[in-house]
Amino acid sequence: MPPGENVLAAALAAGIAIPYSCRAGRCASCKSKLVSGRIEYPVEFGGGAPPGITAAEIARGEVLLCQARPRSDLSVEVRRVPVRASNAAQAELVAVEPLPIGALLLRLRFIDASITVRPGQFIDLRNHAGDAERLPVVGGSAGILEVESPDDGGTLHRWLAEHAAAGTQLRIAGPFDRPR
Numbered sequence: 095m096p097p098g099e100n101v102l103a104a105a106l107a108a109g110i111a112i113p114y115s116c117r118a119g120r121c122a123s124c125k126s127k128l129v130s131g132r133i134e135y136p137v138e139f140g141g142g143a144p145p146g147i148t149a150a151e152i153a154r155g156e157v158l159l160c161q162a163r164p165r166s167d168l169s170v171e172v173r174r175v176p177v178r179a180s181n182a183a184q185a186e187l188v189a190v191e192p193l194p195i196g197a198l199l200l201r202l203r204f205i206d207a208s209i210t211v212r213p214g215q216f217i218d219l220r221n222h223a224g225d226a227e228r229l230p231v232v233g234g235s236a237g238i239l240e241v242e243s244p245d246d247g248g249t250l251h252r253w254l255a256e257h258a259a260a261g262t263q264l265r266i267a268g269p270f271d272r273p274r
């Protein structure tokens with residue numbers, strides 16, 4: 095891991111799906127068991143722990159991975175992001191790349207659950223305002239889904255073209271075998 099990086103960020107960069115939400119030490123979604131090794135939390139917590147973990151949990155060896163910085167080799171027991179055959183999941187945009195003729199390639203990382211979907215299938219993607227569209231899945235691996243948004247003049251595509259950035263959260267439903 096690069097110096098100063100937190101354990102959650104390093105795990106996600108390595109393609110290891112771990113549940114998380116706030117990434118600020120508040121929600122406890124990333125709480126995990128430290129089996130061995132030492133961690134520290136950033137100085138902004140005044141030498142203590144983030145607000146999302148209690149003294150009793152710390153005493154049991156639990157840590158918040160979104161804030162924990164390793165101070166030795168670590169062994170950590172994490173909850174797996176549940177894999178669903180179908181349904182809905184929250185995802186975060188990792189990257190947006192322009193493609194020819196106005197299309198966008200969206201790289202999405204599952205947050206609260208992971209849906210089994212393969213290239214050639216479709217997902218329904220929805221933003222916080224309720225704009226939705228059925229889009230083709232073109233690739234992906236290790237908790238990352240690659241989806242193409244064609245420039246079809248639709249509301250969601252226009253919103254993505256203007257507002258989509260790394261960190262944007264979107265809702266995914268599916269998979270579907272054909273376009274809408």
Ligand code: FES
Nearest residue numbers: 117120121122160
């Ligand atoms: S992701 Fe919220 S406390 Fe770590």
